[in-house]
Amino acid sequence: MAQPNALLAYPFRPFFILTGLYAMVVVLAWVGFLFGGWPLPLGWSPLQWHSHEMIYGFVTAATAGFLLTAMCNWTGAPPLQGKGLLALVLLWLAGRLAFWFAGWLPGWLVAVVDLAFLPVLAIYAARVLLRYGNKRNLILVAVLAALTVGNLLMHVGFTGGGMQWLKLGQGLGLDIITLMIVVIAGRITPAFTANWLRGQGGPAEQVVKSTKVTGLAMASVVLLAVLALLPLPAWCEALAALFAGGINALRLYQWRGWLAWREPLLWILHLAYGWVVIALLLRGVSGFYPALPETLWQHSLALGGIGTLILGVMSRVAVGHTGRPMQLQPYGRLMYWAVIAATVLRLLAANQWIDYRIGVTLSALGWILAFSLFVVLYAPMLSQPRADNRPG
Incomplete structure (x- = not known):
């Protein structure tokens, strides 16, 4: 059987390149619209358009690349590749063009074009996991289904003009992505850290993976997502967010991230999880202090948690799955520091500690720099055959 083109040999290859490119395009267009008067044929409220494309466009591309790889x-199944992978990539692109x-x-x-991608991805993932008896990871299929519901809610809000549906869809999307981070990062971060410490002759046994804490961490985020959908007093959601933030902070502490400070491919994962913890705690505090802007916790999660984790995972997978040494590319640290700066500047602007226009613009430039560096540094290796000449 002929080998597929390198770019279509494994799902992470095209989807990671698209993730990097789309991260730049969406934020550039958003800032241009806000401050440059760029005309965009959106048809939506610009704010909801921006949040939708970050949650259900940018994040879903990264999710597909990671999950399918x-x-x-997990299963030993062959990868989706060639024409099948191309069809899935084109389906995602069709949603973005729409x-x-x-x-x-x-x-x-x-709605029809945009809503198609996540169900197709979920059905394919479910078939592979069930065929190979890997029921443990079916939770991620449920996550994809829940994301589909969130996306549907946003479309209902758009077509019916109901802002409450738009906000519900946006909020559910952020909560489900938080759960996805808790599940996925909770598996890979301590495992990678312990393995690296073991290889360095360090105290790998100090990295703790508590089954009880892991269960509570996931349950707390599920509870928060459910409470956010119900018409309850604000303090109920706030308490749930504080509990989720506290238990996930304990979990992060147990991973002993400071022991891996010399390895950027590891500390970036711990830092990303730390931003998620901060976002949860800020969300809880804002429930008791309404003067604290809601965008503070949202951007701590979106830029800090989601954006940083995506960069960290993509830059690790890109070398590990293309037969290259497990190390950060030259200028990779600049990529990481750029996304950190983007997060801090956006939070300062949200809290009005710096001029909003300047803060948002500089934050956007930091974000664009980070993902443009990813594309420049990693797109060549993602579009070429493996360095060790193995398939994939």
Whole structure:
């Protein structure tokens, strides 16, 4: 059988490149719209368009690349490749094009095209996991299904003009992505840290993976997501967020991230999880102090937790799965520091500690620099055959 083109040999290859490119394009367009008067045929409220494309566009590309690649390790199944992978990539691209031209297209057509990607991804993942008896990871199929519901809620809000549906879909999306981080990062971060310490002759036994704490961490985020959907007093959601933040802070502490400070491919994962903890705690505090802007915890999660973790995972997978040494590329640290700066600047602007226009613009530039560096540094290796000449 002929080998597929290198770019279509494994799901992480095209999806990671698209993730990097789309991260730049969406934020550049958003800032241009806000401060440059760029005309965009959105058809949506600009704010909700921006949040939708970050949650259900940018994040879903990274999710597909990671999940479809990781499933091969979990099950021993061959990767989705060639024409099948190309079809899935084109389906994701179709959803993005529909949104960029939403102002010129019927609402039902935008919804149908955009909503197709996640169910197809979930069905494929479920079939592979069930065929190979890997029921443990079916929770990620449930996560994809829940993301589909969140996306549907945003479309209902758009077509019906109901802002409450738009906010519900946005909030559910952020909560489900938080759960996904708790599940995935909770597996790979301590495992990678312990393995690295073991290889360095360090105290790998100090890295703790507590089954009880892990269960509580996941349950606390699920509880928070459910409470956020119910018409309850604000303090109920706030208490749940504080509990989730506290238990996940304990979990992060047990991983002993400071022991891996010399390895950027590891400390970036711990830092990303730390931003998630901060976001949960800020969300809890804002429930008791309404003067604290909601965008503070949202951007701590979106830029700090989600953006940083995606960069950290992509830069690790890109070398590990292309037969290269497990080390950060030259200028990779600049990529990491750029996304850290983007997060801090956006939080300072949200809290009005610096000029909003300047803060958001500089934050956007930091974000764009980070993901443009990823594309420049990693797209060549992602589009070429493995360095060790093995398939994939």
